[in-house]
Each structure stands twice: as C-alpha cells, then as structure tokens.
Amino acid sequence: xxxxxxxxxxxxxxxxxxxxxxxxxxxxxxxxxxxxxxxxxxxxxxxxxxxxxxxxxxxxxxxxxxxxxxxxxxxxxxxxxxxxxxxxxxxxxxxxxxx
Numbered sequence: 001x002x003x004x005x006x007x008x009x010x011x012x013x014x015x016x017x018x019x020x021x022x023x024x025x026x027x028x029x030x031x032x033x034x035x036x037x038x039x040x041x042x043x044x045x046x047x048x049x050x051x052x053x054x055x056x057x058x059x060x061x062x063x064x065x066x067x068x069x070x071x072x073x074x075x076x077x078x079x080x081x082x083x084x085x086x087x088x089x090x091x092x093x094x095x096x097x098x099x
Contacts, residue, residue, distance in 0.1 A: 086092070
C-alpha cells in the first residue's frame, strides 16, 4: 500500500506541505491577449442591432414594391385527362362535385 501511495504522488505531496490549489496560474488564450471581453461584447451587440435594422428595412422595401400580375391562364381540357378511375371514386380526393 505504501508503494502505491508513493507511485501516485500522494505521499510526496503530503511531505512537501499540502496541495498547491490556492495559486493556480491563469491561462491566456491567443484571442484574448489584448482585447477586453466587455468591449467585444458591446461591439457584437451593436453589429447585431445594426444587422437587424438593415434586414428589417430591406424586407419592408422589398415587400412594399408591387409585384407583376399575369392574366389568368386558360383552362386546357387536356390537362385533366383521367383514363382510369381513382380508387376512391370518380372525383378527386379533395374535390367535391355534385352529380
């Protein structure tokens, strides 16, 4: 059991004076080397609001313009040819014709 404690490092840590958990070094990432987090948050918040306003204005402008209306296409009789009866009857599934 004593050799297991030595191998695990528990005994060495206990003999040195306890764990060193009080002064853990802070990791500095490359992206946060010289920028402040509050500055970045404020910047992206402004960009988001500007993007929302821009998209809203563009949508209002696009939807307020008129769109072309075309003449009604003639109903061609050959488009509704039925050579075989449907299993649910002579009418279409969602059509309700009175004979």
